Amino acid sequence: MLLPLVLLLALTGGLFWWFSPEQVVKRRTKELLGVFTLAPGTSKANRELGALKLTGLIGPRLEVDVPEAPDASGSFGRADVESGFHALCGMAKETRFSIQKFNSITLTNDQATVSATLDALVDLNSYRPADGPGEATFVWNKTKDGWQVTTIVWRENKR
Numbered sequence: 001m002l003l004p005l006v007l008l009l010a011l012t013g014g015l016f017w018w019f020s021p022e023q024v025v026k027r028r029t030k031e032l033l034g035v036f037t038l039a040p041g042t043s044k045a046n047r048e049l050g051a052l053k054l055t056g057l058i059g060p061r062l063e064v065d066v067p068e069a070p071d072a073s074g075s076f077g078r079a080d081v082e083s084g085f086h087a088l089c090g091m092a093k094e095t096r097f098s099i100q101k102f103n104s105i106t107l108t109n110d111q112a113t114v115s116a117t118l119d120a121l122v123d124l125n126s127y128r129p130a131d132g133p134g135e136a137t138f139v140w141n142k143t144k145d146g147w148q149v150t151t152i153v154w155r156e157n158k159r
Helices: 002-018 021-035 044-048 050-057 078-091
Strands: 058-065 074-077 092-108 111-124 130-143 146-156
Touching: 021 050, 021 092, 021 111, 021 130, 021 146, 044 050, 044 078, 050 058, 050 078, 050 146, 058 078, 074 078, 078 092, 111 146
Parallel strands: 058 146
Antiparallel strands: 058 074, 092 111, 111 130, 130 146
């Protein structure tokens, strides 16, 4: 009699944790970085399949602040972000984003700010705007379509 109750409590606690806003924005951040990770040698068409996921991850407007890549910084509509992603798929030799650690997650009402240390590589044909560790901030807003990123800030750690 006690074992089913313990299992039910453990399952309920696990579901509560899994669907908590903090865990959801962590997973969404990992998913976003996964979309922008483009393995070397993969075809442009294969890479562009990530655009299907990208649409649901970004808000109607996205603010981007990346000092090392001024052309990538600014305020963009969803269609502009998707267009930029398609261009990146064609010109990147490789991109890689891996989370080293989540530094903080701040939740206020329907907004979450995720601060993380990343290891990033963006290897374009002409230069590398990111190559090594850095600090990223993602601002997510909860909408009727789920959590969508509205701001991305990147600061490369100077070596």
